[in-house]
Amino acid sequence: MHKLGQYLAKDSPVHSCDPRVKLLAVLAFSIVILRLDFIGLIVTAGIILAFSLLANIGIITLLKSTRPVWTFFLMLFFIYVLFSPGHSVLPFSLGPIMISYEGLYLGVFQVSKFLLLILTASLLTMTTSPSELTMAVERLLRPLQTIGISSHNIALMVSMALRFIPTLQLEMNNIREAQLARGANFSAGSLRGKIRSIISIAAPLTISILRRSDELVEAMEARGYQPGKRTYLRELAFTGKDYYSLGIISFIIIAVGYFT
Amino acid sequence: MIKITNLSYVYQTDLPPALLDINLTIGEGEYIVLMGANGSGKTTLIRHLNALLLPSCGDVEVDGLNSKDSKNQVEIRRKVGMVFQNPDNQIVGMSVEEDVAFGPGNLKLPSSEVRRRVKEALEMVGLSGFEKRVPYTLSGGEKQLLALAGLLSMEPGYIVLDEATSSLDPAGKEKVLTIMDRLRTKGISIIHVTHNMEEALRADRVILMGSGQIMADGAAKDVLMNSEQLKALGLNPPIIVELMSRFQPHYNNEKIILTVDQAAEQIFTWLHSNKGNDRDNGSWKAGSYA
Numbered sequence: 001m002h003k004l005g006q007y008l009a010k011d012s013p014v015h016s017c018d019p020r021v022k023l024l025a026v027l028a029f030s031i032v033i034l035r036l037d038f039i040g041l042i043v044t045a046g047i048i049l050a051f052s053l054l055a056n057i058g059i060i061t062l063l064k065s066t067r068p069v070w071t072f073f074l075m076l077f078f079i080y081v082l083f084s085p086g087h088s089v090l091p092f093s094l095g096p097i098m099i100s101y102e103g104l105y106l107g108v109f110q111v112s113k114f115l116l117l118i119l120t121a122s123l124l125t126m127t128t129s130p131s132e133l134t135m136a137v138e139r140l141l142r143p144l145q146t147i148g149i150s151s152h153n154i155a156l157m158v159s160m161a162l163r164f165i166p167t168l169q170l171e172m173n174n175i176r177e178a179q180l181a182r183g184a185n186f187s188a189g190s191l192r193g194k195i196r197s198i199i200s201i202a203a204p205l206t207i208s209i210l211r212r213s214d215e216l217v218e219a220m221e222a223r224g225y226q227p228g229k230r231t232y233l234r235e236l237a238f239t240g241k242d243y244y245s246l247g248i249i250s251f252i253i254i255a256v257g258y259f260t
Numbered sequence: 261m262i263k264i265t266n267l268s269y270v271y272q273t274d275l276p277p278a279l280l281d282i283n284l285t286i287g288e289g290e291y292i293v294l295m296g297a298n299g300s301g302k303t304t305l306i307r308h309l310n311a312l313l314l315p316s317c318g319d320v321e322v323d324g325l326n327s328k329d330s331k332n333q334v335e336i337r338r339k340v341g342m343v344f345q346n347p348d349n350q351i352v353g354m355s356v357e358e359d360v361a362f363g364p365g366n367l368k369l370p371s372s373e374v375r376r377r378v379k380e381a382l383e384m385v386g387l388s389g390f391e392k393r394v395p396y397t398l399s400g401g402e403k404q405l406l407a408l409a410g411l412l413s414m415e416p417g418y419i420v421l422d423e424a425t426s427s428l429d430p431a432g433k434e435k436v437l438t439i440m441d442r443l444r445t446k447g448i449s450i451i452h453v454t455h456n457m458e459e460a461l462r463a464d465r466v467i468l469m470g471s472g473q474i475m476a477d478g479a480a481k482d483v484l485m486n487s488e489q490l491k492a493l494g495l496n497p498p499i500i501v502e503l504m505s506r507f508q509p510h511y512n513n514e515k516i517i518l519t520v521d522q523a524a525e526q527i528f529t530w531l532h533s534n535k536g537n538d539r540d541n542g543s544w545k546a547g548s549y550a
């Protein structure tokens with residue numbers, strides 16, 4: 001099963017494109033998507049499909065990757081459908097709850113917008129490894145150093161947060177299993193009991209996170225870490241191909257934004 | 261050379277000192293095992309070696325660089341690498357190669373040099389081909405090797421293993437120790453904190469600690485043969501030493517016996533001398549009892 005936007009290592013022009021170009025393109029596309037009409041959304045969906053094929057990622061795989069947010073889409077759709085005023089589809093209504101033509105249109109329209117936003121972001125993360133993304137963030141934020149904000153520190157924070165997600169998930173599972181072994185019941189009981197169960201995981205997990213951060217800081221210091229400038233395994237460098245990609249993507253975004 | 265002079269350290273003024281008047285010299289290419297019960301001061305001592313802790317009193321000098329001078333601390337940390345017990349808490353990179361590149365990156369080395377060091381370090385620990393792997397998918401032993409590679413990429417002169425083998429299986433332990441043996445031949449000094457007597461037998465020198473002080477410092481064979489002292493410090497003597505000491509009242513033995521092979525040879529000699537007339541005149545060969 002594909003997780004939301006999980007990186008898929010492939011050999012494609014989209015994968016090999018500079019991550020800064022991809023990140024900027026996604027930011028620009030997201031702004032444009034929020035301002036589009038229905039026709040614009042259909043055109044953008046076509047563009048996303050084209051990029052997906054160019055990246056050797058099937059549209060089904062791309063759509064499946066959004067599975068974790070389907071419930072959210074469904075809820076959003078029903079909120080628009082049931083609570084939008086307009087001409088009723090059915091000959092009756094339940095107080096303020098009414099299925100209207102306008103609600104149906106708005107539901108489809110808004111869900112499509114969110115779906116396209118998620119698909120654009122997924123396409124970025126599916127074609128760009130977390131380390132490339134971190135590197136892109138670091139390079140794009142370098143100008144902030146002039147006002148005393150270190151892009152190196154921000155990049156390190158992002159990379160460590162990503163690095164520790166699976167470790168902390170594992171830790172949480174271990175604590176959960178330990179509590180289950182001691183008779184905890186996370187599925188049944190009153191709300192109060194459930195809150196108590198959550199605390200029985202959250203408290204040791206917090207202590208463990210604090211202990212881990214202490215040890216991590218020590219290990220980082222032992223490896224010569226000092227906040228501020230550092231060098232990397234690979235430095236991002238714009239090639240002719242990246243300028244070309246940037247030009248094409250800028251043209252597409254401006255065209256979509258202007259004509260729709 | 262690491263030179264420790266009159267080192268004392270207190271965590272809190274209302275508590276007894278964690279280290280008291282330590283004097284120690286660690287030479288090039290030495291393999292030192294540091295032993296002691298919990299709370300004896302081992303960890304506090306080794307944290308002084310790479311300036312993670314600074315002396316309350318006395319001095320620690322690494323190749324002439326005093327750890328109290330803040331300008332020296334990054335260079336001291338480059339020279340003295342440290343591997344901790346839990347590899348999960350020392351891996352910072354999102355991929356194996358990125359983690360190994362963390363140290364050289366901190367030294368602000370050019371990318372080409374970082375890549376060369378990463379490649380060499382991964383080859384040294386046998387993790388070539390793992391470059392793109394995500395650290396959490398590695399086994400415990402592989403993670404510890406990754407932590408070791410991260411340290412080797414800084415090209416240290418001294419390596420401190422803080423119970424770094426205690427959570428590994430026998431194969432993982434052997435792998436780490438074999439790498440240590442190889443590094444010694446390159447002139448790198450190893451300071452290994454362990455509770456494992458078999459590991460201690462590989463050292464040139466064993467230092468015993470108790471109550472924040474050095475209680476014994478000498479050749480492995482001399483320190484580890486002293487069962488009484490080991491027991492007084494809350495340590496179990498090597499099982500072979502313990503076994504042979506049971507024979508001592510019956511067979512006076514002056515030999516130093518620390519390994520299984522040495523013990524087997526001695527027992528064979530005793531058996532042969534007692535029942536020589538009933539047995540063939542064979543001689544014991546290392547490994548023949550395996």
